[in-house]
Amino acid sequence: xxxxxxxxxxxxxxxxxxxxxxxxxxxxxxxxxxxxxxxxxxxxxxxxxxxxxxxxxxxxxxxxxxxxxxxxxxxxxxxxxxxxxxxxxxxxxxxxxxxxxxxxxxxxxxxxxx
Amino acid sequence: xxxxxxxxxxxxxxxxxxxxxxxxxxxxxxxxxxxxxxxxxxxxxxxxxxxxxxxxxxxxxxxxxxxxxxxxxxxxxxxxxxxxxxxxxxxxxxxxxxxxxxxxxxxxx
Numbered sequence: 001x002x003x004x005x006x007x008x009x010x011x012x013x014x015x016x017x018x019x020x021x022x023x024x025x026x027x028x029x030x031x032x033x034x035x036x037x038x039x040x041x042x043x044x045x046x047x048x049x050x051x052x053x054x055x056x057x058x059x060x061x062x063x064x065x066x067x068x069x070x071x072x073x074x075x076x077x078x079x080x081x082x083x084x085x086x087x088x089x090x091x092x093x094x095x096x097x098x099x100x101x102x103x104x105x106x107x108x109x110x111x112x113x114x
Numbered sequence: 115x116x117x118x119x120x121x122x123x124x125x126x127x128x129x130x131x132x133x134x135x136x137x138x139x140x141x142x143x144x145x146x147x148x149x150x151x152x153x154x155x156x157x158x159x160x161x162x163x164x165x166x167x168x169x170x171x172x173x174x175x176x177x178x179x180x181x182x183x184x185x186x187x188x189x190x191x192x193x194x195x196x197x198x199x200x201x202x203x204x205x206x207x208x209x210x211x212x213x214x215x216x217x218x219x220x221x222x223x
Contacts, residue, residue, distance in 0.1 A: 004156070031209070040123070042202060043157070043213040050209055058210070090156050102147045102204070103211065105156030 002026050006091050006106035013081040013113045021076040021109050023091030031094045032074035033058075033103060034066060036087040043090065049074055081113045117141075120203050120214030127193050128222050135201060135217040136187040143205030146179050146186040151200040151216075160201075161188070195221050 004025045013019055025032065030051045035043040045058030047066040055066050063085060065077045074093075078085060088110050092103035120137045127133055137146070145164055149157035161172050163179035163186060170177055176189045186203055198221050203214040 033210075035213075040215055042118075042120075042215040045210060045212075048210065092156075102149070102159040102162055105158070107154070107156050 004091055004093055004104055004106035006089075006109050008109060009107070010110050011112070013078075013111065015082060015113060017081050018077070018079050019081065020078075021089055021091075021111075022073070023075065023106060024073045025091075025093040025104070026072065027093060027095075027104065028071070029093035029095050029104070030071070031096060032068065033092045033094075034064075034074070034076045035090045035092065036060065037090060037108070038087050046076065046089075078111075081111075083113045085111065086113045087111060118203055118205055118212055118214035120217055122217055123215070124218035124220065126220045126222055129193060129195060131193050133190040133193055133197070133219065134187060135203075136185060137203035137205070137214045138185040139205060140184065141205070141207065142183040143207055144183075145206035146177070147204040147206070147211065148175075148177050148186070148188045149202040149204060149213075151202065153199070157200075157202055190219075193219075193221055197221055 007022045033048040034046040044060050049055045049068040052071045067075045088108045090108050091106045094103045118137050147162050148160045151157040161177040166183045168179040174191045200216045202216050204211045
């Protein structure tokens with residue numbers, strides 16, 4: 001099915017290790033987003049890319065970097081993982097930003113940092 | 115930054131009952147959205163509201179955009195077991211969405 005694909009679905013890292021979360025969408029959307037979800041805190045925006053070639057910080061960008069590789073792909077990198085980054089990460093996309101039509105979300109990456 | 119206060123945090127309901135949840139904010143939003151998240155999945159859009167005072171239905175779901183543009187509510191009528199999940203409100207400001215903390219809905223069958 002068309003939509004937003006995230007890889008991997010699960011990952012365990014040791015403190016200090018690095019990794020990249022991958023996200024791809026096939027809906028020809030211009031804007032892409034990375035959120036983290038923690039119990040009782042809802043979804044918090046880490047970084048977003050309003051269009052190909054641009055990226056901006058969201059609410060909680062510290063400890064993360066992003067790359068908008070092309071229109072389809074938007075990756076999130078943890079350079080030196082910390083236990084506080086244990087979370088479920090969601091990628092989302094939308095036709096434009098601002099959007100009045102909401103986002104389409106991927107199914108998430110569950111990351112544990114030990 | 116903008117914050118949304120979503121309540122209740124969680125609820126158990128009897129199958130067949132009606133459910134209400136709401137979101138409030140000190141900020142004005144241009145759009146209110148309601149999402150549902152099933153276990154192990156990403157949120158899925160249920161209803162989008164674009165105008166103050168707007169009342170919109172989607173099957174057993176009804177949502178309203180508050181007149182002040184600072185609040186919204188979601189009603190679910192005649193709940194069924196598959197309504198279980200986490201419901202999020204979201205408000206649009208500029209080119210981003212801000213989400214509430216979610217309402218966990220558990221149904222007693």
